[in-house]
Amino acid sequence: MTTAVLPRALSVPSWVRTARGALLKIATAAIVLVAAASITFFAQLLVPGDRATAILNQQTGRAQQYTTAELAPVNAQFGFDRPLISQYLDYVTGLFRGDLGTSYTQHRPVTEIIGDQIGPSLVLTAAALVTAWVLAVGITLLTVKRRRAVSALGSTWEALTASLPPYWIGVVLLVVFAVQLRIFPVIGETSARGTVLPVLTLAIPLAGFLGQVTRDEFEKVLDQPFITTARTRGMSDTAVRLRHALRHSVVPAITLSGWALGALLSGAVIAENVFGRPGIGQVLVTAVNTRDVPTVSGIVLVVAGVYVIANLVVDLAYTVVDPRLRAS
Amino acid sequence: MTVPTAAASAAGRVATEPQAALLSVGNLRVAFGGREVVKGISFDAYPGRCLAIVGESGSGKSVTARTLVGLTGAGSHVAADRIELDGLDLATRSERSWRAIRGRDIGFVLQDALVSLDQLRRVGDEVAEPLRVHHRGTRASRRSRAIELLEAVGVPEPSVKARQRPYELSGGLRQRALIASAIALDPRVLIADEPTTALDVTVQAQVLDLLAESKSRGTAIIMISHDLSVVARLADEVAVMREGEIVEHGPVDEVLYRPVHEYTKALLDAIPSEHTRGTRLVRGTSAPRRTRRPIDADRPLLSARHLSKVYRGPDRVDRTVVDDVSFELFAGETLGIVGESGSGKTTTAGIALALIPPTAGEVDLDGSAWTSLTPGRRRPIRKRIGVVYQDPLSSFDPRWTVGRILVDALAKGKRPPSSRAEARDRVVRLLEQVGLTAQHLEDAPLRLSGGQRQRVAIARALAPEPEVLVCDEPVSALDVSIQAQVLDLLTDLQDELGVSYLFISHDLGVIHHMSDRILVMKDGRVVESGDADAVFRNPQHPYTQRLLTALPRLARA
Structure with a gap:
């Protein structure tokens, strides 16, 4: 019975299956992105108020109602007079050409606005994630299953930092290290020294969070028989932790990191606000306030894109860390 | 009384040997949080010889092994008159100096x-x-x-x-x-803690041969095991541990074949084998079975015809795990299915229980359709067939009490109790039937010992008054003395109730002890079947012969 089925099963070469899997992933990613763009597009139309009025008020700096005649040129310029469905279709087809539309307020292509601001945000996000990992892993290695006081200190620190609001951390760091101690600049723009405090603002709560899940895993792993085996070979405690236990305990933190990367990017606005740092978060807040639909949609799309890429990387990271996951 | 007398006499015998001990332990005591788990034991290990430390769970044997490499664990307190490796004092080592010894002078093999x-x-x-x-x-x-x-x-x-x-x-x-x-x-000393426990019998034999090879090259081996028959194959000297003490200690031939201590005798008696067929295993009760109900060879309760089960793997390759298996289980009979891991015995049990749909073939229950019925039509007759698994804990709702588990099982049976009082009476009677008492009614399964849990599982399986009980490795997770009690219980219940068993096990001794007829399975196929004694004494298939050769056993007078 087995042999009859074997040839058919083997007739699909492995590269075909790999390619099929890759295509499926790319298609899924594209669907996620279009869906994200569509939802933002329609969600913003649901917000009460007329877009042309908002644009005119933005330009004149006043808050008033306009006559239909006054609104007509704006409606024509941005295509608001056309049926909703054709506005939407234009938008979606534009996406595939790399065109995110034109900002209502800045009168520049959205791609250009994002392009100007995305760099500092990505630097901030990536640096925060890396820092959070270093802090979480370091604290785990040093404090899990040590003397009772040390372990308690580690888990208290994690619980505390995980529950602190980033905004508050930012202000405290600013006051202590920039205003009082003057170690770092108050407004650092995008310089390396100026990036330290914004990075810590985002990294500290995330480190607490990652540390908590890693600690749980780490504790369980240290009770495993293979850890005992390693010790019976004469390995030191530090080496056992680094070479054996760590790798087994990072999978949950990797899962969280995919989510964290996207959340950091959209949450970066807090750090950017406190430290007066340029970035996509600032742009997003302004755009939401001024009902700048193309800019908001564009940024949501970028954040969604980062989520999608982050999750692909996470999938890959799983199989690197734990090859057993490759089979499933 | 720090050193038991048996150990002392053994030590005296050993002292006359020409070789000096490589590893010498004197009056070792280990306590965890004030509770002493090793209570003053002494032993020596010699180059090219194997010392086996045998005992059941909780005897302190594994703690002893860990102590010999300085890894007793957190919260432990170790005291000893002497732990010496070739004259080197190990009793008062720092963690750092232990690390130089571990792996280099003392090798350690864990189980599984x-x-x-x-x-x-x-x-x-x-x-x-x-x-x-x-x-x-x-x-x-x-x-x-x-x-x-x-x-x-x-x-x-x-x-x-x-x-x-x-x-x-x-x-x-x-x-x-x-x-x-x-x-x-x-390393000059090799400590092996249950080195063969999770292995199939043929593989177990190979691993023991490997350790024997190491021994012949001059390594001193200390083997920790719960299994006396495994020990017989490798050890030169045996120390039997119980509750932290060595109760008997001496050359393997004396301890295994002329045991002095009651506990050693009880342990040896508890091992099921061909010699124990038809007798009880628990010592002091080794009377023959009560009047056995006759087997009704005209009434097949289960009849399986040409069963097969094919699974498609993630690589889209089909795997036949059960391949053309047929058998009949008669009323009052025990049919044993024996095989190594991956032989398809558990899948066969699952098909017989109508829990796994077969790819082809069918099973009839008492002459009428069973596995070929729709689930809805099977439900009313499901009470006629019960099951006992290896690990009952995972099959209990952890928040339910023993009483609730059994009441629930009664309610789904042939005669659901009509009142609370009747339910309680019948549950208590069930508990008594499996050797428990009414005081267990309010216990959660988690608080019971392994043997008690298995008794509750058997009571639950019997509550609906089934005619067939499928036992899938029911004693494999139990210590040998508990295993003996559970096997005795199963045979008693058969004599009392006339229930038929489809008995699955990897343990040839257990299978031979329990079964009237057996099926030997390998790679999904039945390679040999027949009367248990006939198959065991005169195996026809090369695989059965290989299994039996690999089986470590104690030759008995």
Whole structure:
């Protein structure tokens, strides 16, 4: 019975299956992105108020109602007079050409606005994630299953930092290290020294969070028989932790990191606000306030894109860390 | 009384031997949080000889083994008059100086290599780790040494296997890799803690041969085991531990064949085998079985015809796990299915229970359709067939009490109780039937011992008054003395109720003890079947012959 089925099963070469899997992933990613763009597009139309009025008020700096005649040129310029469905279709087809539309307020292509601001945000996000990992892993290695006081200190620190609001951390760091101690600049723009405090603002709560899940895993792993085996070979405690236990305990933190990367990017606005740092978060807040639909949609799309890429990387990271996951 | 008398006399005998002890332990005591788990034991290990420390769970044997490498664990307190390795004092070592000894002078093999090797690292790296830890050779030389070691322990294609990860290897190869790692630095003492426990009988024999080879090269082996018959194959000297004490200690021939201590005798009696058929296993009750109800060979309760089960793997390759299996189970009979892991015996049990749909074939229950019915039409007759699994704990709702578990089972039976009072009476009667009492009614399964849990599982299975009970490895997780009690219980219940058993086990001794007829399964097929005595005494199929040769057993007078 087995042999009859074997040839058919083997007739699909492995590269075909790999390619099929890759295509499926790319298609899924594209669907996620279009869906994200569509939802933002329609969600913003649901917000009460007329877009042309908002644009005119933005330009004149006043808050008033306009006559239909006054609104007509704006409606024509941005295509608001056309049926909703054709506005939407234009938008979606534009996406595939790399065109995110034109900002209502800045009168520049959205791609250009994002392009100007995305760099500092990505630097901030990536640096925060890396820092959070270093802090979480370091604290785990040093404090899990040590003397009772040390372990308690580690888990208290994690619980505390995980529950602190980033905004508050930012202000405290600013006051202590920039205003009082003057170690770092108050407004650092995008310089390396100026990036330290914004990075810590985002990294500290995330480190607490990652540390908590890693600690749980780490504790369980240290009770495993293979850890005992390693010790019976004469390995030191530090080496056992680094070479054996760590790798087994990072999978949950990797899962969280995919989510964290996207959340950091959209949450970066807090750090950017406190430290007066340029970035996509600032742009997003302004755009939401001024009902700048193309800019908001564009940024949501970028954040969604980062989520999608982050999750692909996470999938890959799983199989690197734990090859057993490759089979499933 | 620190050193039991049996141990003292054994020590006297050993002292007359020409060789000096390599590892010498005197009056070892280990306590965890004030509770003493090892209560003053003494023993010596000699080059080229194997000392077996035998005992049931909780006897302190594994703690003793760990103490010999300074890894007793957190919260432990160790005291000893003497722990010496070739004259070197080990009793008062710092953690740092212990590290120089572990792996280099004393090798350690844990049980079940699936969890005792790091699954995420390559087998070669795991094997070579002692070399790296003790700064031997270069990275390249360690790699080739790992391959040599794998080859030495009989791993085929060692250079391929060295690059694989432990989960990609079979249980036997994994255990060999674990041993290869322990002997990488050629330690003078090798401690093996249940080295063959999770292994099939043929693989177990190979691993024991491997340890014997190490012994013949002059290594002193200390083997920890719960299994007296495994010990017989390798040990020169046996120490029997119970509750932290050595109750009997001497040469293997004396301890296993002329035991002095009551506990050793009870342990030996409890081992099921062909010699124990038709008798009770628990010592002091070794009367023959009560009047056995006759087997009704005209009434097949279960009749399985040409069962097969094919699973499609994630790689889309079909695997036939049960291949054309047919059998009949008659009223009042015990049919044993024996086979190694992966032989398809558990899947066959699942099909018989109509829990796994067969790919082809069907099972009839008492002459009418069973597995071919729709689930809805099967439900009313499901009460006629019950099941007992290896690990009952996972089949109990942890928040339910024993009483609620059994009331629930009664309600689903042939005669649901009509009142609360009747339900309670019947539950108490069930508990008494399986050797428990009404005081267990309010207990949660988690608080019961392994043997008690299995009794509750049997009571639950019997509550609906089934005619057939499928027992899938029902005693495999139990200590030998508890196993004996449960097996005795099952035979008593058969005599009392006339229930038929489809009895699945990997343990040939258990199968021979329990079964009237047996099926031997291998790779999904029945390779041999027939009357239990006939198959065991005169096996026809080469596989059965191999199984029986590999079976460690105690020759009895």
